[in-house]
Amino acid sequence: MNIRTDFPVVRTVGVHKSFGSNHVLRGIDLDVSAGEVVTVLGPSGSGKSTLLRCINQLEEIDSGAVFVDGEQMGFDLRGDRLHKLSDAAVRRQRRKIGMVFQHFNLFPHLTALENIIEAPVGIHGRSKAEAKREAMELLDRIGLSDKARHYPRQLSGGQQQRVAIARALAIKPRLLLFDEPTSALDPELVGEVLSTMRDLAEGGLTMLVVTHEISFAREAAHRVVFMDGGVIVEQGAPEKVLNDPESPRTRQFLSRFI
Amino acid sequence: MTSISNTSQVSPRKGDTDGRPATDAYDVSRAHRPLPVWRIAAWLILGWICLQAVMIVALNDNFGWGVVGKYLFHPNILDGLTVTLGLAAVSMFLGILFGLVIAIMRMSPDRLLSGFAGGFLWFFRGVPLLVQLIFWYNMSTLFPEVRLSIPFGPDLAVWETNSLISPLTAAIIGLALHEAAYMAEIIRGGLLSVDHGQVEATQAFGMSRGRSLRRVILPQAMRSIVPPTGNQFISMVKATSLVSVIAMSDLLYSVQAIYNRTFEVIPLLLVAVAWYLFIVSILNVGQGFLERHFGRSERGAVEDDVKAEEAEV
Numbered sequence: 001m002n003i004r005t006d007f008p009v010v011r012t013v014g015v016h017k018s019f020g021s022n023h024v025l026r027g028i029d030l031d032v033s034a035g036e037v038v039t040v041l042g043p044s045g046s047g048k049s050t051l052l053r054c055i056n057q058l059e060e061i062d063s064g065a066v067f068v069d070g071e072q073m074g075f076d077l078r079g080d081r082l083h084k085l086s087d088a089a090v091r092r093q094r095r096k097i098g099m100v101f102q103h104f105n106l107f108p109h110l111t112a113l114e115n116i117i118e119a120p121v122g123i124h125g126r127s128k129a130e131a132k133r134e135a136m137e138l139l140d141r142i143g144l145s146d147k148a149r150h151y152p153r154q155l156s157g158g159q160q161q162r163v164a165i166a167r168a169l170a171i172k173p174r175l176l177l178f179d180e181p182t183s184a185l186d187p188e189l190v191g192e193v194l195s196t197m198r199d200l201a202e203g204g205l206t207m208l209v210v211t212h213e214i215s216f217a218r219e220a221a222h223r224v225v226f227m228d229g230g231v232i233v234e235q236g237a238p239e240k241v242l243n244d245p246e247s248p249r250t251r252q253f254l255s256r257f258i
Numbered sequence: 259m260t261s262i263s264n265t266s267q268v269s270p271r272k273g274d275t276d277g278r279p280a281t282d283a284y285d286v287s288r289a290h291r292p293l294p295v296w297r298i299a300a301w302l303i304l305g306w307i308c309l310q311a312v313m314i315v316a317l318n319d320n321f322g323w324g325v326v327g328k329y330l331f332h333p334n335i336l337d338g339l340t341v342t343l344g345l346a347a348v349s350m351f352l353g354i355l356f357g358l359v360i361a362i363m364r365m366s367p368d369r370l371l372s373g374f375a376g377g378f379l380w381f382f383r384g385v386p387l388l389v390q391l392i393f394w395y396n397m398s399t400l401f402p403e404v405r406l407s408i409p410f411g412p413d414l415a416v417w418e419t420n421s422l423i424s425p426l427t428a429a430i431i432g433l434a435l436h437e438a439a440y441m442a443e444i445i446r447g448g449l450l451s452v453d454h455g456q457v458e459a460t461q462a463f464g465m466s467r468g469r470s471l472r473r474v475i476l477p478q479a480m481r482s483i484v485p486p487t488g489n490q491f492i493s494m495v496k497a498t499s500l501v502s503v504i505a506m507s508d509l510l511y512s513v514q515a516i517y518n519r520t521f522e523v524i525p526l527l528l529v530a531v532a533w534y535l536f537i538v539s540i541l542n543v544g545q546g547f548l549e550r551h552f553g554r555s556e557r558g559a560v561e562d563d564v565k566a567e568e569a570e571v
Contacts, residue, residue, distance in 0.1 A: 056462055087467075094464035105459035109477045119463045122473060171463065 007070060009034050009175050009206045010055060014064035017050055024050045026230035027064070032175075032208055037201040039217040039238070040210045042227035043253055048210045051227070052177050055208070056097045057090055068097065069174055095123060098168030102180040104160045106152040112139065112163045113148040116170045124171060131170070138166040142196050158189030162196050169200075176200070178209040214257045218242055226250045322525035329516065329529050338512025339533055345426075345508060346495045349433035353494075354487070356434065357441025359409070362471075364446055375442065382439035388500050390436055394428040395504040425506040433501070437494060444486045448479035480552040488545030492538050499534075509533055 010032040017025040024047045032038050040048045053059045055066055057074050066073040073093055076083045085093070106115050116135040120126045139145045142162040144155075152160050161181055168176055178197065182190045194216050201207060201220040209216070217224050218238050225235040226247070233247045245251045282288075315321055329335055364375035382390070398419035407413045423431075452475050460470035502511035509530055517526040 058458060058461060091464035091466060094462060097462070099459075099462040101455060101459065101462075103455050105453075105455040107456065107459070107474050107478075118473065119465070122469060123463055123465055 007034065008032055008067075009036075009069060010208065011067040012051070012055070012064065013067075015051070015054060015061050015066060016063045017047075017054055017059060017061050024230055025054065025061075028230075028232060030225065030232065032206060034206055035204045036223065037205075037207045037209065037221045038223045038225060039221040040208065040225045040227060041212070041214070041217060041253070042233075046227040047230040048227045049179050052099075052179050052208065052210050055175075056094050056099055056177060068093065095171065096174040098171055098173035098176045100161070100165050100168050100176070100178045100181045102183050104152070104157075104164045104184070106160055106164055106167070108152050111149050111151055112144065112155070112166075115152070115163060116167045119167070119171050135166070135170060138169055139163075141199075142166050156189060157185045158192045161185065161193045165193075165196055165200070174206065176205055176207045178207065178211065180210055180212065182211065182213055214242065214254070226253065228253070320524060321528065322522055325522050325525035326528045326532070329526060330532065332516070332529075334512045334516065335509070335529060335533070338507055338509040341507055341512075342495065342498050342509040342533075343537065345429055345433065345498045345501065345506070346491070349430055349437055349498075350491055350494050352430070352434035353437025353441050353490075354445075356438035357445050360438055360442035361445035361449060364442060365449065379439050379442060382435050383443075387432065387436045387497060388503065391428060391432040391500055391504055394423060394432045395425065397423045397428070425501070425504050428504055429498075429501040429506045433494065433497065436497075437490065440490055441487070444483055444490065445479070448481075448483035449475060451482045452478045477552070481549075484545065484548045484552055488541065488548070491545075492541055495537050495541070496534060499530075 008031040010030065012028050012030045015025050015028040016023070026047075028047075028051055030038075030051070040051065042048045050059060054061050055068065055073070057066075060074070065075070071093065074085055074090055076085055076089075106112075107118065110118065113132065113135050116138060117128065117131040120131040120134070121128050136145060136148065139148055142165065144159060144162060144166075147155060147159060147163070152163070155163065165181075181197070182193050185193065190213070194213060197207075197209070197216065198220045209221070211217070221238050223235060224238045224241040226233045226241060226245070226249075228249050233249050234241060234245065241250065242254065245254060360375045360378055363371045364379070366372050366375075385393075401419055456474055456478065457470065460474050465474075498508050499510040501508050502514060505511070507515070513526045513530045517523045520526075
């Protein structure tokens, strides 16, 4: 493991977010270092998915600040005044972050290969031939090179999610966000997606994973963050948080999985 | 219990000497079907009606089939046909273009934009097309001078209304704006039918809104946009016949011009009918082709793709 702790890839400072009267995030301070794999656990409604979506600005935060690679997301401090960034600048910031969704969100009218090269060619301006070659390498890595010309609906859920992971990797992200990547899958398909994610974790990618898979947290994460009621209840090494949690809320949550 | 075991067993038929069921005899594929009496009756009645209709048409000299043949490819008729086709194509193109803009405005979170789009729909869907056409044609009585400007854009030029609003421009403006209102709703419905996760995926990639619409949202929306648009185009071809009231020399107007001179009303109307049906038939074929194209990620076409792929291997 080669973790740089001096310069976090993600830093959130006192992040608050409400939807109407529903106060979902109540002051989140979280750092993720380069190469670190952090798993966020917590009951549904604890705000973990919202936190993920705030990091790549799919949701706008109400107060606090989010930094990715030392750059404040959505805002620019000039002198002592904070300015909201233009839509175009926000899009540029998002381009270094990959995201894997619960429902895959592959583009159904494009083949697996076309899904993967869409962003590299269309947004990052890479040549089509180069993007195709890299996409085939990625498909090979996830064991789906024979499915390159298949449309998403011809693939199983697990295969679709693995293609979605390849699609997120194709933009060479500084950070990869996973929003409950296995929650929409049939139980027998969860394993193949988790093993793909485990390979990535070992490859030194910075990953922030919201999941219900305790096994993934235990085996692949460097750190486990437990959230409940919009706050981080506790965090630490997986063996500590999962085996010997300090908070009764964590203990109660984990008891459901034993 | 006994009744269950009785029914689950095939009971031997009368006359089977060894008492075992003759399994072949029970094979349902050998069964005789009852005669479809009602269907045969319906065929006979329909056939009789059709025969009568053909006889009436063929034996009635007033239809003047000779006259129909004489005028079917008459230069004036073909000119009118060209005008009808051109008018339908241009108005449809502009209608789809404006419709797309109105649909996007209508979906905007900005109240002013969506309100404007709503007002546009309310007016241009609410006023009958014929009234709109006559209205545009008589613009000069309302505004002696007119400024043509792109929506929200600069003025392109200032003209005297009478020189600007010819029958042609009145027809195009009237048809296109009316069509835009309908197309806006069709396109909006199509855009709404696309899963919101698709929009989020493009946002997460940092894709611009235009590119997201072009590459991801519209291609998926097309599947629900194309069929009603085909109907709209067919309606449009027929709606162009309304422009004959503002002296636009379309197919119907050309036909009228001739029968006002020769009084062969029915044969010349039949000429128009033949051409309208011909155009609509061709459009139907085109629509089917488009539907297959945009549905290619669905089952049928995809299986062909995979078969092709397997054949390559």
